[in-house]
Amino acid sequence: MGTTIKDIAEKAQVSIMTVSRVMNNSGYVAEATREKVMKAVQELNYQPNLLARSLINRKSSFVYVIVPDISNPFYADLTKGVESVAHQEGYHIILSSAYWNVAMECGHIEAARGRMAEGIILVLPKLPEKEILAYSRNIPLVVVDKHIVSPRIANIYIEQDHGAGLGVEHLIALGHRRIAFLSGTKNIYNSQARFRGYRTTLEKHDIPFDQKLVFPGDFSFVSGTAAFEHFLTLPQTRRPTALFAASDLMALGFMRSAYQHHFRVPDDISVVGFDDISLASITNPPLTTVRHPYIEMGRDAMKLLLNKLDPEKHLSTGDKLFNTFVERETTKPLTAG
Amino acid sequence: MGTTIKDIAEKAQVSIMTVSRVMNNSGYVAEATREKVMKAVQELNYQPNLLARSLINRKSSFVYVIVPDISNPFYADLTKGVESVAHQEGYHIILSSAYWNVAMECGHIEAARGRMAEGIILVLPKLPEKEILAYSRNIPLVVVDKHIVSPRIANIYIEQDHGAGLGVEHLIALGHRRIAFLSGTKNIYNSQARFRGYRTTLEKHDIPFDQKLVFPGDFSFVSGTAAFEHFLTLPQTRRPTALFAASDLMALGFMRSAYQHHFRVPDDISVVGFDDISLASITNPPLTTVRHPYIEMGRDAMKLLLNKLDPEKHLSTGDKLFNTFVERETTKPLTAG
DNA sequence: TTGTAGGCGTTATCAA
DNA sequence: TTGATAACGCCTACAA
Numbered sequence: 001m002g003t004t005i006k007d008i009a010e011k012a013q014v015s016i017m018t019v020s021r022v023m024n025n026s027g028y029v030a031e032a033t034r035e036k037v038m039k040a041v042q043e044l045n046y047q048p049n050l051l052a053r054s055l056i057n058r059k060s061s062f063v064y065v066i067v068p069d070i071s072n073p074f075y076a077d078l079t080k081g082v083e084s085v086a087h088q089e090g091y092h093i094i095l096s097s098a099y100w101n102v103a104m105e106c107g108h109i110e111a112a113r114g115r116m117a118e119g120i121i122l123v124l125p126k127l128p129e130k131e132i133l134a135y136s137r138n139i140p141l142v143v144v145d146k147h148i149v150s151p152r153i154a155n156i157y158i159e160q161d162h163g164a165g166l167g168v169e170h171l172i173a174l175g176h177r178r179i180a181f182l183s184g185t186k187n188i189y190n191s192q193a194r195f196r197g198y199r200t201t202l203e204k205h206d207i208p209f210d211q212k213l214v215f216p217g218d219f220s221f222v223s224g225t226a227a228f229e230h231f232l233t234l235p236q237t238r239r240p241t242a243l244f245a246a247s248d249l250m251a252l253g254f255m256r257s258a259y260q261h262h263f264r265v266p267d268d269i270s271v272v273g274f275d276d277i278s279l280a281s282i283t284n285p286p287l288t289t290v291r292h293p294y295i296e297m298g299r300d301a302m303k304l305l306l307n308k309l310d311p312e313k314h315l316s317t318g319d320k321l322f323n324t325f326v327e328r329e330t331t332k333p334l335t336a337g
Numbered sequence: 338m339g340t341t342i343k344d345i346a347e348k349a350q351v352s353i354m355t356v357s358r359v360m361n362n363s364g365y366v367a368e369a370t371r372e373k374v375m376k377a378v379q380e381l382n383y384q385p386n387l388l389a390r391s392l393i394n395r396k397s398s399f400v401y402v403i404v405p406d407i408s409n410p411f412y413a414d415l416t417k418g419v420e421s422v423a424h425q426e427g428y429h430i431i432l433s434s435a436y437w438n439v440a441m442e443c444g445h446i447e448a449a450r451g452r453m454a455e456g457i458i459l460v461l462p463k464l465p466e467k468e469i470l471a472y473s474r475n476i477p478l479v480v481v482d483k484h485i486v487s488p489r490i491a492n493i494y495i496e497q498d499h500g501a502g503l504g505v506e507h508l509i510a511l512g513h514r515r516i517a518f519l520s521g522t523k524n525i526y527n528s529q530a531r532f533r534g535y536r537t538t539l540e541k542h543d544i545p546f547d548q549k550l551v552f553p554g555d556f557s558f559v560s561g562t563a564a565f566e567h568f569l570t571l572p573q574t575r576r577p578t579a580l581f582a583a584s585d586l587m588a589l590g591f592m593r594s595a596y597q598h599h600f601r602v603p604d605d606i607s608v609v610g611f612d613d614i615s616l617a618s619i620t621n622p623p624l625t626t627v628r629h630p631y632i633e634m635g636r637d638a639m640k641l642l643l644n645k646l647d648p649e650k651h652l653s654t655g656d657k658l659f660n661t662f663v664e665r666e667t668t669k670p671l672t673a674g
Numbered sequence: 675t676t677g678t679a680g681g682c683g684t685t686a687t688c689a690a
Numbered sequence: 691t692t693g694a695t696a697a698c699g700c701c702t703a704c705a706a
Contacts, residue, residue: 004684005684014692015692015694016684017685017686017692018691020684021691026685027691027692029691030692045475047451048683048684049451049453049683050451050453050684051388051392051453051683052682052683052685052698053685055388055392055682055684056683056684056685056686056698057684058339058698060388069417070407070417071413071416071615071632076408076410079407079408079432080406080408080434083407083433083434087433093432094429094430094431094432095416095430095431096424096429097417111429114384114385114386114387115387115388115429116386116387138382221619252621253619255621256619256623259621259622279616279619282558282593282616283619283620284592284596284620286593295408341700342699342700343699351677352678353677353701354677354678355676357700357701358676360700363701365675365676367676370675370676385699385700386700387700388700389682389698389699389700390700390701391700392681392684393682393699393702394682394700394701395682675706676705677706678705678706679703679705680701680702680703681700682699682700682701682702683698684698685698686695686696686697686698687694687695688693688694688696689692690691690693690694
């Protein structure tokens with residue numbers, strides 16, 4: 001506790017510079033001297049103070065990760081991806097939740113600057129793009145899972161139109177034509193993208209779009225249960241035979257409510273979700289969905305940041321990420337009638 | 338980027354000390370001077386370097402949180418609890434996953450020391466107690482969710498015997514007497530505690546313990562599905578009418594497999610889990626379980642650490658934490674026959 | 675009310 | 691191959 005380079009120097013009867021050289025394997029040190037130093041290091045259980053080192057190198061090896069809420073499985077997965085690359089490259093991550101609150105986001109960003117963080121990974125921020133741009137002039141910043149227009153902001157984002165189309169294509173291939181859409185939170189870009197994918201895919205197959213088949217939701221489990229109530233209010237003949245939900249949570253909520261009303265999935269109605277959260281494969285029946293690759297997004301975000309920090313090092317972010325379709329057991333072919 | 342106290346001093350035509358005083362609201366500063374300084378701060382967008390400050394104060398405001406795997410919902414919840422208290426008190430958390438690997442745990446602990454972390458919250462470590470004790474002499478350390486014998490190690494741990502008993506009591510109250518136990522990973526203290534709770538509760542009610550009704554498992558979803566296969570191998574008359582699983586994940590796996598074999602829960606067999614992970618309330622049907630309060634454990638762990646760091650400040654860790662029974666829809670009274 | 679000197683633990687630079 | 695000195699950005703203690 002509190003052993004410094006000076007203590008080692010004293011104990012080993014050398015100058016602090018020599019100790020420093022040993023610790024960093026830099027410059028020339030006679031083998032005998034090195035051993036003397038190492039012995040002192042062992043005995044005093046010395047560890048260099050990395051903060052002091054940061055001060056002089058201007059390299060803290062800290063990266064801030066700001067997520068909406070770490071207890072949300074999406075962001076936990078994303079964080080895992082970030083962490084795996086970070087540790088591999090010797091960085092440590094400082095985690096903060098901002099709870100969809102602009103003021104908290106700003107607070108965390110300021111804190112990151114103050115702590116000499118080398119960069120920030122900002123997940124689904126509420127902060128307007130303009131302000132993000134302003135911050136990004138002070139500190140390297142990567143925005144994840146939010147659609148960004150400015151080419152000046154580093155960004156990991158998957159255009160989810162295509163992914164949503166995958167889910168709808170599958171339902172259409174099974175013969176469904178009355179396909180409902182359970183939408184995400186209004187005015188969120190991700191919601192809109194998923195909706196666009198739904199609508200354009202319908203059009204591509206000459207299936208008329210019906211506003212009545214668009215159920216309101218907010219990505220949450222309960223909004224899924226509410227959607228089923230909404231479904232019940234539709235006259236029998238106008239009910240959809242399939243549902244495409246903008247999130248797995250809503251799909252699950254819908255299914256739960258359906259079961260309580262003695263509807264069977266997929267027998268009475270097919271359901272496709274979006275996200276592929278870890279629960280999706282565990283539910284009963286397991287949910288057919290569109291996978292949004294959070295872990296990989298986290299990984300790539302960190303790599304992108306690292307490449308910014310050190311242009312020498314070109315970490316490959318692999319191929320561009322995209323959504324993939326995952327067929328499980330909540331869909332089945334439309335039977336006549 | 339890189340604005341220092343010197344730049345401000347120069348711009349405001351004052352000494353460094355005056356700037357320092359303004360930034361810290363300490364000592365006397367004439368109002369006019371203060372304004373001059375603040376103006377320079379604004380214009381140059383200055384932020385004090387907290388690492389440099391840490392060096393002097395010997396107070397980094399960093400706390401390391403070392404979990405087995407952040408993408409696991411338990412630990413994400415726990416981390417959330419830690420974070421909520423930490424931020425409130427001005428601390429930042431550095432998150433690391435150790436993946437049940439002793440070497441990684443040690444690595445993270447060393448890193449924490451090197452980074453001048455003020456403390457470590459160590460969740461379910463693999464590290465032997467003796468080594469933890471050794472580390473805890475160098476840096477304040479709180480061990481969470483692992484049973485610790487030594488009174489010298491700060492610890493947040495719930496004796497889960499009692500909680501497990503709650504689940505079994507419920508089944509017994511419903512008339513069940515042939516109650517199976519689906520066990521967790523062998524040789525893990527938590528598994529043993531949950532098993533003890535099962536067994537002693539049985540004995541309390543004069544229900545003979547039957548080793549055949551103890552199914553092996555490892556806390557995972559798949560080990561739950563395997564357990565159902567095991568269940569099927571039992572002769573009809575010797576099958577349990579209820580199952581108490583040492584984890585929700587296993588309970589869910591068991592149920593999934595059960596449904597695939599056209600068994601109904603709770604009609605054909607009652608199921609109780611343990612943990613109350615967020616999925617538990619979302620499944621179909623929602624799972625009756627014993628809640629293990631991860632968020633609260635995280636909160637209390639951080640408070641305990643804070644109290645260690647600053648004995649002046651007595652953050653109440655509230656009442657002692659315990660497991661609670663959560664009744665949902667996977668159990669029902671045993672019907673004659 | 676303000677400024678000067680010294681140091682926190684480390685490394686870069688230059689000299690020996 | 692080693693060591694003295696001056697930084698890094700800031701704060702404490704003391705002086706003016």
